[in-house]
Amino acid sequence: MDMQTNSFSKNTMPIRLYSSEQLYAMEQAWFAQGNDSFGLMQQAAWQMAQHIETLYENKCRDNKSSVQEITSRPYARQRRASIWVGKGNNGGDGWLIAYYLQQMGWQVQVIMVGFDKDDSNKDDSNKDKQDCVSDAVKAKKTALSANCPYRSFETSTDRKNEETDKEIRADVYIDALFGIGLDRAPKNVYKQAIFAFNEAAQYAEALIIAVDIPSGLVASTGQVFDRIAIQADVTLCLIARKFGLHTKDGLDYSGAVIDIPLIPYHLDSNELIPFATLMTAAHTLKPRRQNSYKGSYGHVLVIGGNRIEGSQGMGGAAILSASSTMATGAGKITVACHEAFHSALLTSLPDAMTVDLHDTDWVNRLIGQASVVAIGMGLGRDEKAKLIFISYVQAAIVVGKPIIIDADGLYHLASLHSENHKIIAELKKHSATHQVCLTPHSGEAAKLLNKEINEIEADRVAAIRQCATTYGGDWVLKGAGSLILEQPSGQAHIYVCGVGNAGMATAGMGDVLSGVIAGLLAQEDLKQERRSLHQAVLIHGLAGDILVNQTSRNDDNSLLVGQRGLQAQDMPAAIRHVIQHMTSSQIDIK
Numbered sequence: 001m002d003m004q005t006n007s008f009s010k011n012t013m014p015i016r017l018y019s020s021e022q023l024y025a026m027e028q029a030w031f032a033q034g035n036d037s038f039g040l041m042q043q044a045a046w047q048m049a050q051h052i053e054t055l056y057e058n059k060c061r062d063n064k065s066s067v068q069e070i071t072s073r074p075y076a077r078q079r080r081a082s083i084w085v086g087k088g089n090n091g092g093d094g095w096l097i098a099y100y101l102q103q104m105g106w107q108v109q110v111i112m113v114g115f116d117k118d119d120s121n122k123d124d125s126n127k128d129k130q131d132c133v134s135d136a137v138k139a140k141k142t143a144l145s146a147n148c149p150y151r152s153f154e155t156s157t158d159r160k161n162e163e164t165d166k167e168i169r170a171d172v173y174i175d176a177l178f179g180i181g182l183d184r185a186p187k188n189v190y191k192q193a194i195f196a197f198n199e200a201a202q203y204a205e206a207l208i209i210a211v212d213i214p215s216g217l218v219a220s221t222g223q224v225f226d227r228i229a230i231q232a233d234v235t236l237c238l239i240a241r242k243f244g245l246h247t248k249d250g251l252d253y254s255g256a257v258i259d260i261p262l263i264p265y266h267l268d269s270n271e272l273i274p275f276a277t278l279m280t281a282a283h284t285l286k287p288r289r290q291n292s293y294k295g296s297y298g299h300v301l302v303i304g305g306n307r308i309e310g311s312q313g314m315g316g317a318a319i320l321s322a323s324s325t326m327a328t329g330a331g332k333i334t335v336a337c338h339e340a341f342h343s344a345l346l347t348s349l350p351d352a353m354t355v356d357l358h359d360t361d362w363v364n365r366l367i368g369q370a371s372v373v374a375i376g377m378g379l380g381r382d383e384k385a386k387l388i389f390i391s392y393v394q395a396a397i398v399v400g401k402p403i404i405i406d407a408d409g410l411y412h413l414a415s416l417h418s419e420n421h422k423i424i425a426e427l428k429k430h431s432a433t434h435q436v437c438l439t440p441h442s443g444e445a446a447k448l449l450n451k452e453i454n455e456i457e458a459d460r461v462a463a464i465r466q467c468a469t470t471y472g473g474d475w476v477l478k479g480a481g482s483l484i485l486e487q488p489s490g491q492a493h494i495y496v497c498g499v500g501n502a503g504m505a506t507a508g509m510g511d512v513l514s515g516v517i518a519g520l521l522a523q524e525d526l527k528q529e530r531r532s533l534h535q536a537v538l539i540h541g542l543a544g545d546i547l548v549n550q551t552s553r554n555d556d557n558s559l560l561v562g563q564r565g566l567q568a569q570d571m572p573a574a575i576r577h578v579i580q581h582m583t584s585s586q587i588d589i590k
């Protein structure tokens with residue numbers, strides 16, 4: 001991969017992401033080479049303890065109100081850590097962190113969650129002989145032999161009325177309840193413990209550290225069940241980056257992620273193919289040739305913006321898409337929309353040419369002339385719109401054009417799939433030799449796969465893979481941490497978009513994305529990866545970030561909008577800004 005990128009964020013290198021299964025496989029491969037599993041746990045915990053101390057010192061330093069306290073005494077009182085442990089190896093890490101922190105002079109308290117009533121006093125020598133929990137048991141014994149204070153977590157029913165909370169009010173709360181082994185919703189004592197942990201840590205205004213992954217977050221999917229998860233400030237990620245930290249709920253619960261690599265898995269010649277790749281920087285764009293003209297940068301045909309009799313119009317979708325296309329630098333654009341919107345379109349985008357969406361002869365002729373066809377944005381879902389969709393997609397296939405399908409186009413595609421319409425197979429065949437990009441959100445993906453939205457959300461990677469297998473082409477599954485699946489030579493690779501923000505959760509943002517994709521694809525002077533689908537998604541996300549100032553160098557404050565109130569119509573100006581930075585020398589904006 002060409003690593004020349006232009007960054008609007010601190011980390012510019014792509015980051016390989018892995019699933020729980022891959023993480024376990026890495027560990028096993030390491031142990032199979034004769035390396036000791038408890039030794040690895042000790043290393044992990046020791047390094048985490050060091051990080052925790054540094055993070056806490058940094059927090060104190062950054063916290064202006066405590067500056068005096070800090071300067072007047074390095075540690076006037078002992079630093080205090082509350083470490084919540086589960087029964088698995090993640091809990092094992094927690095016990096050892098307690099052990100090392102205590103050695104480093106911290107006052108620690110371990111809160112055991114899910115242990116049997118008398119587990120705390122039990123001699124674990126028998127259990128020790130069992131393989132499944134031996135490292136965690138050894139870790140616990142290590143901590144107990146050093147007299148680390150501990151107690152069992154008390155559920156609301158266990159707790160006696162007169163008893164007050166016995167927990168220390170800690171400076172740092174450490175979550176070692178579940179790691180990558182979490183495979184179902186935390187219930188009963190675990191659920192209560194997670195809520196109690198969050199509440200206690202927030203009340204104490206403490207630093208919240210998650211060991212490996214916040215408990216409650218599923219490493220392979222980024223899903224949190226019913227909002228039951230530890231809300232971390234920092235996640236200390238062991239061995240390799242977990243996919244779930246960077247998409248969906250992971251973005252809300254993980255905080256800053258610090259890698260603790262531990263084993264040299266990347267040096268292994270049988271290296272695992274990553275589950276996905278996290279991208280936060282776009283590829284730099286080369287300047288245009290001086291001796292060029294509009295035809296050198298492609299002609300995009302946007303087909304959408306319909307008005308269905310008796311219902312509302314959707315001209316805005318086509319206008320937003322077209323404006324974004326032009327903002328990326330496409331040479332020419334024609335919009336095939338309902339005649340009722342032509343004047344509105346020309347008022348907001350005089351650069352565009354227009355044609356009546358229902359004038360099939362003209363539109364078919366234009367499909368032959370265009371470099372890229374983007375169809376579906378505000379196209380409408382009625383039968384007439386469906387027939388138009390079929391006819392224009394077929395025309396684009398016949399003349400061998402790249403096709404982008406979004407919004408209502410995806411709706412028709414889903415319905416055509418359920419009817420076994422031949423266009424599905426034709427499109428798939430076309431996608432083997434031409435670029436076909438499809439951009440559903442979870443609701444649209446659910447229709448395309450004939451599933452419920454929660455099934456899509458439960459495993460977005462599986463969903464995007466299934467979309468690609470069923471329909472062919474390259475895909476974006478939109479949302480927080482959008483997934484992008486590209487299969488340039490038949491081999492699917494998944495990217496996670498590491499930029500973008502919740503301000504972009506507004507109507508019309510998807511239309512903007514389809515415009516960016518079309519605009520890049522049309523510019524054939526750019527190399528393949530510079531007009532790839534993940535590049536388009538990154539530009540879209542970076543533009544959204546510039547508008548809400550999630551970049552360190554937002555030198556054009558006139559663009560600033562903020563998350564609430566961000567509108568899709570703000571995007572073209574921001575896209576131009578991003579493209580301009582990407583075309584000049586590398587700039588670090590965060």
Ligand SMILES: NC(=O)C1=CN([C@@H]2O[C@H](COP(=O)(O)OP(=O)(O)OC[C@H]3O[C@@H](n4cnc5c(N)ncnc54)[C@H](O)[C@@H]3O)[C@@H](O)[C@H]2O)[C@@H](O)CC1
Pocket residue numbers: 027037038040041044086087088089090091093135177178179180181182183184185186187190211212213238
């Ligand atoms: N020696 C090692 O094997 C190492 C392990 N490491 C740590 O080990 C962790 C993985 O350990 P484990 O595989 O033991 O997994 P966990 O510690 O995440 O716990 C898994 C256990 O919890 C149970 N469980 C899962 N979901 C549950 C739920 N919702 N409610 C109740 N119980 C639930 C599972 O059935 C299983 O028994 C990593 O995340 C990492 O923190 C690291 O120390 C690196 C070295």
Ligand SMILES: Nc1ncnc2c1ncn2[C@@H]1O[C@H](COP(=O)(O)OP(=O)(O)O)[C@@H](O)[C@H]1O
Pocket residue numbers: 407441478479480481482499500501502503504505506507508509510511512513540
């Ligand atoms: N929370 C978020 N974080 C990052 N990006 C987001 C977020 N919410 C929405 N987006 C992005 O905004 C766009 C919204 O698209 P879509 O839902 O199709 O909107 P519409 O149909 O109204 O045009 C997608 O590219 C999506 O990834």
